[in-house]
Amino acid sequence: MSQQLVFVVLAMFMGRYIFADKEGCLSPQYLEIGTSGNISCSFKDGFYSIHWYYNLDVTEGPPTLSYERQQVAGEGYESGKFNINMDGSLIINNVSLQHETLFTAYEFETEQTLPKKHDVEIITIVRPAPPYAIVDDCVGNRDTCYKQWRPQMAVVCRIKQARPGMPLSWVVRTPEGDVQLTNMTVYTNQTNTWSTSLSLTDPFIYSSYIALLLCKPNDPFDLLTKRESIILIHNKNNNIPSLETKEVSTELNNRVVLPCTDSEYQLLVWEQTVGNTSTVIIFDVLSTGESFVVSSNYDLQKGNMIIYNTKSHQEGLYSCTYSDFMTEAVRSFYLVIYVTPIPGYPIIEGCSNERYCVLEVNYNGILTCRVKGIRPAVDLEWRAYHQDSSISFLNQQLHTSSNGDTSDISITTEYIAEETAGRRTTLECRAVGPNSKYFSLTSKVDLLFPELNEQHTTKEAAPVNSTIKPTINKTTLAVVVVIVIAMVFAVIGAVSFYKVCKRRTSTTVNEENVPMIQMKGSNFISQLKSTYQNAYNSLRPLPFLRERWGVNEWYVDGGVEYLSKGKREEGRWKSLDSYKNIFTHNEITGNRWIVEGDPGYGKSTLSLQLAYEWCNRVEGSFMCSVDTFVLLKLRQLKGVSSIYEAIKLFILPKDSKISVEEIMNYIDNSSLVLILLDGFDEYSDREESDRHSDIFNVIERKMLPEANVLLTTRSSLLPRDYAPQTNRLRLTGFNIEAQKRYLQKVNGFKSTENTIEEWRRGNPILKDLFEVPLFFAMYAHLSLESDALKSCTSVTGFFRYMITCLHSHMKLKFSDEKVDKFALDENNHQKLDRFCFESLNGHSYNPDITKDALTKKIGKLALNRYLKIGILIEEERVVFSTEPEIKASEHVKTASYIRFYHSLFCEWYAAHHVANVLDKIDEHNKEDSLRILEDIDPTQLQYVYRFACGLKHKAAKHILEYLKKGVGNKKFALLCMYEQCENVDGIMEHVREFCSEAIHIRDHDSRITQKSVIKLLEIAASAKLRVPKLVLSECFKSVNISSREIVLISDVRIPHQFDFEQLSIEQTGTELGQDEIADVFHFITECRTIQEISFVYSLLPFSFTQGTLLEQLQTNGIKVLWYLSEERYFLDLTSGKWQKGSSFSELTELEYKKVVKFFRMMNK
DSSP states (O other): OHHHHHHHHHHHHSGGGOEEOTTTBOSSEEEETTSOEEEOBOOOTTOSEEEEEESSOGGGSSOSEEEETTEEESHHHHTTSEEEOTTSOEEESSOOGGGOSEEEEEEESSSSSOOEEEEEEEEEEBOOSSSSOEETTOBSSSSEEEEEEOTTOOEEEEEEEEBSOOOEEEEEEETTEEEEEEOOOEEEEETTEEEEEEEESOOOSSOSSEEEEEEEEOOTTOOOSOSOEEEEEEEOOTTSOOOOEEEEEEETTOOEEEOOOSSOOSEEEEEEEETTEEEEEEEEETTTTEEEESSTTEEEETTEEEESSOOGGGOEEEEEEEEOSSOEEEEEEEEEEEBOOSSSSOEETTSTTOSEEEEEOOSEEEEEEEEEEEBSOOEEEEEESSTTOOEEEEEEEEEEEEETTEEEEEEEEEEEEOTTSOSEEEEEEEEESGGGGGOOOEEEEEEEOOOHHHHHHHGGGSOTTSBOOOOOOHHHHHHHHHHHHHHHHHHHHHHHHHHHHHHHHOSSSOTTOOOHHHHHHHHHHHHHHHHHHHHHTOBOSSTTOOSOBOHHHHOOOOEEEEEOOSTTTTTOEEEESOGGGTTTOTTSOSSEEEEEOOTTSOHHHHHHHHHHHHHTTOTTOGGGGOSEEEEEEGGGOTTOOOHHHHHHHHTSOTTOOOOHHHHHHHHHHOSSEEEEEEOGGGOTTTTOSOOOSHHHHHHTTSSSTTSEEEEEEOTTOOOSSOOTTOEEEEEEEOOHHHHHHHHHHSTTOGGGHHHHHHHHHHOHHHHHHTTSHHHHHHHHHHTTTOSGGGGOOSHHHHHHHHHHHHHHHHHTTSOHHHHHHHHHHHTOOHHHHHHHHHHHHTTOSSOOEEHHHHHHHHOHHHHHHHHHHTSEEEEEEEEEOOOTTOOGGGSEEEEEEEEESSHHHHHHHHHHHHHHHHHTOOTTTHHHHHGGGTTOOTTTOHHHHHHHHHHOHHHHHHHHHHHHHSTTOHHHHHHHHHHSOSSGGGGHHHHHHHTTSOEEEETTSOHHHHHHHHHHHHHHHHTTOOEEEEEEESOEEEEETTTTEEEETTSOEEETTSOEEEEEEEOTTOBOOHHHHHHHHHHHHHOSSOOEEEEESSBOOSBOOOHHHHHHHHHHTOEEEEEETTEEEEEOTTTOBEEETTTOOBOOHHHHHHHHHHHHHHTO
């Protein structure tokens, strides 16, 4: 107390000696209202005491707060409003507007020295909500806003409730750079804050069709999360000249490409117009990297719009508007979706569904022809095929009936032929009219008239209006009957004679006398089964295991999904109970299937399981109903264009006497055929420009249309063209139950079930690895030898350990003096690395190479070593050569081929080559060295990137930089990021960068990609990082109320503990009811930081009636928005009714009905 009195006296009478050290406290300082604020100062180390004054002078009384001898005292401290840090800085526990004043601190360095005075001016700030500039009535809720503009429409940018108020400016991007259009900001004063707005009435000063606008706030206090808001604005002025429209036609369920521009562009918009309403399908802003696609059925490639699976509602007018900031243009297309009738020709009544036939008729009668299931409707007409024909048509009547998207059309006509027309005349029923150009619809019939004397005697029996049927006169009938009877007796006699002779000349012939075609077929089936049995009984879960397993001994049914064709759920992946339902599920119709899966997910193993079920007639299996099963490994078919030749060469035994012609005949005569084409991603001829091989024709259903065909491939390598009604399925790997079944099924591993389950729970990286069946199988077997695997924290770590195990098993076979040499060789595989990289660069994911050729590349010793380890395998292969001037005996020969145990081993060694090259990069060779990544597509070779990141830290740095530059690679970069560090701290810099902007999870993202995003959110939450926005694009399924999680279609789950400020659910064509909306509201009220929820492109109820939930939303300050087409709606949390964003008026019931009608028309 005495020291305080001395201090006051000194301050009063010796003020001229007290000085301010401006370096001690920065002034002014900015504190956010409603938060805990810290007035930071740099006082001298070891100071004696600090005294803070708030709203009073030193002469007016004791300090507000004092800090002396590590004790805090004063009225400010006792009231709980202030505190002091150990360094003397002042803490304001709850900053308010009253604190916007001058604070003074007196610093005593020692008890005897004069104090130093520090003045700090405090300026209070308020962050706006949302913390960025918003633009009125934007379509969608993403980083780049798309907005359609018409004359007299103002584009308004706003900052809401900020302190201090922020001036705004509208800027347009031009070839010369960004040009300011206006900055006349309007300020609105609210309690302690200001809202600012800026209107732009003419955005098209520097362009005509399309422009990129930027709303830029002046934010000196760094209050915003985004420095600018970007608007892609589209001129919809009705005065724009009409465009020439090009017609494009394609068949239903087909793939079509609409071209836009061959040149580079900066801005691009694809839209569909129905009536007077246009809907954006795609937009792309190259400079920002923002690209929007309305659903997974559309894609954008180099400006061209691709529709993968055309539907009838997609017929209509499409336009593409693009600009490079110097020139701009619009291209317009009218897309016609047609459906070819079945059969693909007019059916003439009486002709037994044949395109051509002969009818015996009278000189007058009635003819009818029809087509069924055609789109668009056509007209039909009857005509004489030859112009000089003496026949006339009367009363042609056309009838059309609608069957939803298609029509049935028939035409009936009376005809009269002159008796001088001769005995035969040709007529044609054909499609005519403007829509006939989409088809080639014609059928011909030859009318065979009777002789004149027969015509006179039968006229009365065949009146003009009778329906025509084939007629036969009595004389002809009698002759035919006599001939048939004679032939029957001749056949009976011949057969009897053959049996007698056969019994007399042979005693060893089978008494049943099986017909030759059945004997040949029986041999053919037996030979197929023999080959398949060898294949499915020769499996090894690990390369070094000597024992070979049958596929049925360890095959476990993993997850399977199919792409729905239903109108309500079209384009969505839905779960299938089992692979056994692939051929029998009621929604999976047709006879073409594509089974997709990433490497290691069991595509080839599934093929062998089906072969096992066919060979052994497994009860309950669809394969029991298959007469002929053909399993072809497409990697073997290089240069072989005939599927029958392939069966002969690669399936039947070498000494088979069955010819190619006999194979063809047997398949053609089988009642149910299943052809399984395994490994399209390994088919070396898949990129050939000449796509007329049988494989492509079978896939496209141009060949063997009645056969069942199943194709397997990597998810990223679908055939470019396939039959319209092809069913798509994908393997999703092992869930927990499948993992348990595997452990229980494999003998000797039941005891490890609990151990592996414990490791899985303790290591989230292992949890993801275990979903890949190949990895889990290897893990289950390797875990018996060591528990070192439980510490693996990446795919790279797992694979590195597995490779080490393979080499360790081989070392045990060597004598002691050879072990060191073997260990040296284990790490010396540069030649193999380069070979693998060059093979992958040529798009061969598991290269087939002759033994002699590979020996030249890596050496004989290395080849033998990897063969003994099991990483490489050798197989005898029939080789078919078409080279000219070789001996006939050399056209078909046997050769030794080498391939990897699995394609992932090839990617492992290729990744070593990539990592080594990138690790040696310096500033002089950086550009050249990075070119090594240009031909490695991350969507097809994800493990090359992930392994390379895990192998070399410097390589990971370059790979991450490279991936971030590519469009759509951001999420994939996460997977690579997780490979490079053993702990979270090492990747926090990247986590902060990813979390600084909106994070998207889309339906076409793989499960592992979606889970990598969830992992990112988990890391961000642990580091208390807020994500500005989480966007769920076409992937939302439901909310699990009990666990408080969002469940995605892929069954990946998002817990409520993550910190994001906005949640956007984009679900095109979905109608959400009261209960579903309530579940979402329950979820967001559990979230800690969410401020806004938006529903995009879904249909929501007219109102929301659960008042308790509305009160919770209101208490938490959460806004609810609904975006549908061009209009934006806000949910009034008091009434539960929607308000229109354009006018803030309530949505009426009549307006809502119009919204529903438009929504259902667009999503028909």
